[in-house]
Amino acid sequence: MKKLLSLEELAQFALTIYGITMLQTSIPTYILVIAFFSPDLFMVGYFINPKAGAILYNFSHHKFMAIALIAYGFFTGSSLVLLTGLLFYAHSSFDRILGYGLKYFDSFSHTHLGYIGKEKDRNLPDHF
Numbered sequence: 001m002k003k004l005l006s007l008e009e010l011a012q013f014a015l016t017i018y019g020i021t022m023l024q025t026s027i028p029t030y031i032l033v034i035a036f037f038s039p040d041l042f043m044v045g046y047f048i049n050p051k052a053g054a055i056l057y058n059f060s061h062h063k064f065m066a067i068a069l070i071a072y073g074f075f076t077g078s079s080l081v082l083l084t085g086l087l088f089y090a091h092s093s094f095d096r097i098l099g100y101g102l103k104y105f106d107s108f109s110h111t112h113l114g115y116i117g118k119e120k121d122r123n124l125p126d127h128f
Helices: 002-022 029-047 050-061 063-076 079-097 117-121
Strands: none
Touching: 002 079, 029 050, 029 079, 050 079, 063 079
16 A cells, blocks of 8 residues: 555656646756755754644645645746745655655654654554
């Protein structure tokens, strides 16, 4: 099942990258690469506590937020907002391909896809 979900995420990632290239933006590629990784800046909330970190991280990695930006950019004709939404969506898909899911409030390593990192081998339930 995990392989099937990873393939689905790979298809979504490829489709959003294709959408980004279709925008024919004049923004340099290196800026797009930096912007692609910008949702990870929302991990700064983990300096406060795991709950704050999870809220901020999930806000920037939830696909609904990306879809909302894409829709807003499309319907208002704002290519910058559309690009931002596509980059956030591509980033979320990329993270899920690697096994990084949305976070639970107890720790960074507890995701909706299971545990990551050192916690991966723990014999714990999927959620509390």
